Structures are given as structure tokens and as C-alpha cells.
Amino acid sequence: MGNQLVWDDRFNIGVEIIDKEHKKLFKIMNKLFTANEHEKKSGWFCQEGIKYFKDHAIKHFSEEEAYMESIGYQGLEMHKRLHEDFRMRTLPSLEKELEKTGYCEEAISHFLGVCAGWLIGHTLTEDHAIAGNEETKWASLLPEEEQEAVKQTILQLLQDMFRLQAQVISECYGGEKFGSGIYYRLIYATQEGSQREMILVFEEKLLIRTIGALIGSRSSKLDVTLMNAARYAAMQFAERIKKHFSKTQLYVLRSEHLLSYEQFQRTIEKENLRYSILFNTGEGYFAFCSFIPQQACEKSGTFIHPENEMTEVKKYLQMKEQENSSGKKKLLVVDDSMTVCYAVKGMLQEDYQIAVADSAVSAIRSITLERPDLVLLDYEMPVCDGAQILQMIRQETVFADIPVFFLTGKVDKASVSRVLPFKPEGYLLKSSKPEDIRRNIDRYFEKKH
Numbered sequence: 001m002g003n004q005l006v007w008d009d010r011f012n013i014g015v016e017i018i019d020k021e022h023k024k025l026f027k028i029m030n031k032l033f034t035a036n037e038h039e040k041k042s043g044w045f046c047q048e049g050i051k052y053f054k055d056h057a058i059k060h061f062s063e064e065e066a067y068m069e070s071i072g073y074q075g076l077e078m079h080k081r082l083h084e085d086f087r088m089r090t091l092p093s094l095e096k097e098l099e100k101t102g103y104c105e106e107a108i109s110h111f112l113g114v115c116a117g118w119l120i121g122h123t124l125t126e127d128h129a130i131a132g133n134e135e136t137k138w139a140s141l142l143p144e145e146e147q148e149a150v151k152q153t154i155l156q157l158l159q160d161m162f163r164l165q166a167q168v169i170s171e172c173y174g175g176e177k178f179g180s181g182i183y184y185r186l187i188y189a190t191q192e193g194s195q196r197e198m199i200l201v202f203e204e205k206l207l208i209r210t211i212g213a214l215i216g217s218r219s220s221k222l223d224v225t226l227m228n229a230a231r232y233a234a235m236q237f238a239e240r241i242k243k244h245f246s247k248t249q250l251y252v253l254r255s256e257h258l259l260s261y262e263q264f265q266r267t268i269e270k271e272n273l274r275y276s277i278l279f280n281t282g283e284g285y286f287a288f289c290s291f292i293p294q295q296a297c298e299k300s301g302t303f304i305h306p307e308n309e310m311t312e313v314k315k316y317l318q319m320k321e322q323e324n325s326s327g328k329k330k331l332l333v334v335d336d337s338m339t340v341c342y343a344v345k346g347m348l349q350e351d352y353q354i355a356v357a358d359s360a361v362s363a364i365r366s367i368t369l370e371r372p373d374l375v376l377l378d379y380e381m382p383v384c385d386g387a388q389i390l391q392m393i394r395q396e397t398v399f400a401d402i403p404v405f406f407l408t409g410k411v412d413k414a415s416v417s418r419v420l421p422f423k424p425e426g427y428l429l430k431s432s433k434p435e436d437i438r439r440n441i442d443r444y445f446e447k448k449h
Contacts, residue, residue, distance in 0.1 A: 032050065058087055094115075124160060124161040150290075276288075330370065333354060379408035380408065406419070409429065409430045
């Protein structure tokens with residue numbers, strides 16, 4: 001058996017008539033998952049099953065809204081808007097794709113992934129609020145309190161949705177790479193043009209072990225169905241966090257993008273982050289970044305819209321697969337000048353995976369999150385210089401053996417003598433020709449191999 005929605009008590013919101021209907025929607029989805037695995041049934045049978053799911057979902061929305069109105073639920077209008085968006089935007093675009101492709105297996109898988117993700121996310125966030133778990137409004141809170149509230153909300157969502165006891169690794173996450181990541185950008189705007197943006201970063205294995213487990217996937221890597229389920233669950237996750245926005249009801253999701261790590265890194269570097277938090281969930285890393293863009297938003301990365309989402313998600317996953325299988329050695333460039341960092345990155349990125357750090361804290365965090373094969377370290381840095389950074393690296397058992405080259409303009413006898421006890425692999429002069437620097441690094445790896 002392949003994908004299946006797995007019902008457990010985290011989906012129970014404590015309102016019998018709603019829980020009963022949710023279980024029925026899960027059963028319908030599972031029948032469709034099963035039917036799609038058998039090609040003989042994937043045509044007419046799936047077509048009728050999808051129509052049944054749609055009709056039942058719309059009927060459930062109406063009954064759920066009637067219940068909310070009967071108890072005087074304050075979030076009724078927002079909840080109606082979410083139902084309306086799924087009913088009037090998401091489902092019609094999926095149906096159009098199904099009809100256009102003649103209900104092919106790939107289009108049906110896309111439909112099921114999107115609906116499963118939306119159903120998981122909506123049930124575990126917005127529907128739970130009906131039972132009285134609505135967060136406090138934050139319009140009058142101070143920035144420090146907002147930061148704490150965002151953190152606690154995310155921790156609670158990770159617990160409620162995925163039963164993860166997450167720990168905060170950093171409350172000033174600088175975009176350091178961790179493993180193979182999925183970078184999901186959501187842009188919200190008002191009619192007047194005011195914008196807010198979020199980027200949710202998931203380590204791939206985290207999605208496989210959470211969303212993958214909820215749909216019963218046995219795959220050890222992301223596929224289109226799992227990726228679409230993850231997108232729509234993440235969208236509901238983000239909607240919950242969106243309550244931090246002032247005048248939250250005026251902000252509507254305008255676009256979504258899937259970014260490469262380089263695109264994510266450039267975005268983080270140019271924006272003033274309001275929140276930037278990194279979590280270790282125990283099943284993989286997760287980061288949340290939020291900002292008000294300083295300029296008109298760029299549609300960087302893979303721009304997802306209803307007409308192209310199946311194709312573009314597939315392309316994105318293929319790009320990630322190529323990235324993961326490149327076999328390139330990982331280098332970390334540490335220099336307080338980002339100009340220098342990116343000059344070195346441009347020089348070496350054709351043959352190596354390059355990460356950058358502009359301080360001791362950022363360097364140590366980057367080494368911890370994703371162990372590099374080689375560190376290129378500047379000597380003259382403020383607060384904590386290169387010699388002190390190398391000493392910290394050597395004092396930590398788990399990465400004491402990471403090779404370090406100094407890439408510096410400081411090669412006087414006293415400076416060299418100071419770092420010799422910490423066993424750097426060698427010195428490279430910044431003033432050297434680019435081809436000489438690259439040749440020395442190539443030679444080091446050839447010799448090591």
C-alpha cells in the first residue's frame with residue numbers, strides 16, 4: 001500500500017459532529033489514494049471519487065460554518081474566507097488540470113497531494129481553534145513580546161501538528177545552510193500594496209518524517225505528491241503565524257515561491273528580518289523568517305500558480321535531486337567582509353558547494369548545522385579573530401578534525417606562530433591570483449583523496 005492519510009487523536013478537535021466529518025473526508029481521500037495505485041481504476045472511478053470528495057467537502061464547510069455561528073465563534077469570518085479560497089480557487093484549478101490531462105495518473109496524484117496537505121493543515125490549525133484554542137491577539141504587544149509569542153506559537157504548532165518536541169537553536173538565524181533544505185516563500189499583501197513575507201525552511205528529512213508519515217508514504221525522498229501535501233500543510237501553518245501581522249485580516253496571500261538555497265540566502269541578506277528563528281525538531285531542522293520587504297518584491301525562485309504548480313514542483317524537485325547528487329565538496333568561507341565572501345564564492349562555486357559566514361558565531365553555527373569539508377578563514381576579524389575561531393573549532397571534539405586554511409593578507413611571522421598549535425592546513429594569500437587559490441584547494445582535496 002502507498003500513500004494513506006493516517007488518522008490519530010491529534011486530529012480530534014473535541015467537537016463530535018466536526019470530528020465525524022473529518023474522519024469521513026479522510027476515508028474518502030484514502031479510497032482515492034488506493035484507486036490511483038491501480039491503473040484500471042484511475043479513470044472513471046477516480047473521476048467520480050473526486051466529485052464525491054468535492055461535494056462532501058463543500059457540504060462539510062457549510063455545516064462547520066453553521067456550527068461556528070451557533071456558538072458565536074469570533075473567527076467565523078476568517079474561517080469562511082479560508083473555506084472560500086479552497087472552494088473557489090484551489091479546487092477549480094485542480095479540476096481544470098484534471099480535465100485538461102484526461103484524469104491522468106500524475107494529475108490525480110497532484111490533486112490528492114494538494115487536498116491531503118490542505119486537509120491536514122486546516123484540521124490541525126484553524127479547526128482546532130473552534131474548540132477554544134485561539135491565540136491571543138498581539139496588536140498591542142511590544143516587539144520583544146511578539147518575538148517570544150511567535151516562538152511559542154511555532155513550538156506549539158510543531159507539537160500539535162507533528163508531535164515534535166522542538167528546541168530553539170537560535171533566535172537570530174542568519175540563513176546558515178542545514179542539510180538539504182526546502183525553502184518556501186509566501187508573500188502577503190493588502191489592496192493598498194503593503195506587503196509581508198514569510199520564508200519557511202524545512203530540512204527534507206523533516207518533511208519525509210512528518211507529512212510523509214501522515215500520508216503513509218514509504219519513500220525515503222520527496223516526490224510530487226508529498227511535496228504538494230507539504231506545501232498546503234505549510235500554507236495553513238503560515239496562516240496561523242500570520243495572526244502576528246497588524247490588521248491581519250487585510251493581508252491576503254498573493255504568491256508562493258520555492259527557492260534554491262542561493263536565492264534564499266540573497267533574500268535573507270538584503271532584508272531586515274522581524275523574526276528569524278531556527279528550531280531543531282528532533283526529526284530535522286526548521287527555520288521561520290518573516291520580514292517587511294524593503295522594496296517591491298522580486299518573484300525569485302520557482303513561482304507557483306494554479307496553472308503551473310504540478311510542472312514547476314516537479315522541476316524544483318529535479319533541481320534539488322541534482323543538487324543533492326552533485327558530490328561537490330562543501331567549503332565554508334569566513335570573513336567579516338561579505339564582499340570578500342562573495343568574491344571567493346564566485347571564484348569556487350563551479351566546483352564546490354560554498355557557504356559563507358561573517359562572524360565567529362555565524363561560523364560555528366554553520367559548522368554545527370552542516371559540517372564542511374574545508375574552512376577558508378580570515379585572520380583579521382573584529383571581536384573574535386581567526387586564531388580564536390580556529391581555537392574554538394579545535395576545542396570541540398565533534399568537529400576538531402575539520403581542515404582549516406587561512407585565507408588572509410596577514411602572513412607575518414608572529415601571526416603564523418600564534419596559530420601553529422591549532423594545526424591549520426596552511427595559508428593562502430588574498431592577494432594571490434584566483435587560479436592559484438583554486439589550484440591550492442584542488443590540490444589539497446586531490447592529495448587527501
